Amino acid sequence: MKNIFSKIIGLGAVGCSALLLRSFYERKKFKVVHYNISTDKIKGGKKIVFLTDLHNNSFGKNNIKLIEAIDKISPDIVLIGGDMITVKSKLGIENVLPLLKKLSDKYTCIYANGNHEQRLSENKFGLSYLGYKRILEDMGIVYLSDSSVDIGENIRIHGLDLEKKYYLRRFKKPLDIGYIKERLHIDRSHYNILMAHSPLFIKDYERSGVDLTLCGHFHGGTIRLPAGIGVMTPQFHFFNRLVVGMKRLGEMIEIIGAGLGTHSINIRLNDMSELVVINLKGRKRA
Numbered sequence: 001m002k003n004i005f006s007k008i009i010g011l012g013a014v015g016c017s018a019l020l021l022r023s024f025y026e027r028k029k030f031k032v033v034h035y036n037i038s039t040d041k042i043k044g045g046k047k048i049v050f051l052t053d054l055h056n057n058s059f060g061k062n063n064i065k066l067i068e069a070i071d072k073i074s075p076d077i078v079l080i081g082g083d084m085i086t087v088k089s090k091l092g093i094e095n096v097l098p099l100l101k102k103l104s105d106k107y108t109c110i111y112a113n114g115n116h117e118q119r120l121s122e123n124k125f126g127l128s129y130l131g132y133k134r135i136l137e138d139m140g141i142v143y144l145s146d147s148s149v150d151i152g153e154n155i156r157i158h159g160l161d162l163e164k165k166y167y168l169r170r171f172k173k174p175l176d177i178g179y180i181k182e183r184l185h186i187d188r189s190h191y192n193i194l195m196a197h198s199p200l201f202i203k204d205y206e207r208s209g210v211d212l213t214l215c216g217h218f219h220g221g222t223i224r225l226p227a228g229i230g231v232m233t234p235q236f237h238f239f240n241r242l243v244v245g246m247k248r249l250g251e252m253i254e255i256i257g258a259g260l261g262t263h264s265i266n267i268r269l270n271d272m273s274e275l276v277v278i279n280l281k282g283r284k285r286a
Helices: 002-028 061-073 097-106 115-122 129-138 179-183 199-208
Strands: 030-039 045-051 077-080 108-112 142-144 147-151 155-160 191-196 212-215 229-232 238-240 245-249 252-256 273-282
Touching (some): 002 273, 061 097, 097 129, 108 191, 142 147, 199 212, 199 245, 199 252
Parallel strands (some): 108 142, 191 212
Antiparallel strands (some): 147 155, 229 238, 245 252
């Protein structure tokens, strides 16, 4: 009996080691995921790279592997959906600024807030929110905080800030009535792309009249089950489907990036870090 228990413990240790190694691999490697979207609101097309939830992670020195992958894609626009930095007991930023500088030197970059950027306003990390914003704007990055910018022909990009209460653990209520309307002007004649960090409020985003919403925040569900179900989100939602991939609601598409990093829960299983590419193409009206 003692030998049987020893074997079971040994097998368990081997299994745990294998899972930890796999998790490390999925955190330090990334895959490129492509989505194709057609719309009759634009002519031609745009190739968009979407980055989210880097959390100060680094793929090679100064994120050279990430930069090389983006250069290979050669996007028209780089959209950045927040939580590139990590705000915990200290500020994790050293792997972020070199990446953003390299990208902003080559591409049109548009940045929207995640909850970690907004936590810089607590001003205990040696860099204020306004200071961080100014650094990025000095690089030439367009920083959207409850604001919008027009890009190309008939494309409008919006960055929505979500208040702190919407990031509380297990929060499931909809946004306050008029929340988006009070902050952003959605003109439905444009092709409207909304960057809103949490995917949880998909119904509110759809009602606002946007065409495409880009989210992150849930890190792909940490441990991914079949059918895209995430075992646990950073807000402790369990077995959630709104963690990764393309979702459709009415005429709106929501794309949820699995992100490029982790922070408090440093685990990824069947949930590799990912770089999102959106091929947005115009189509003729019928």
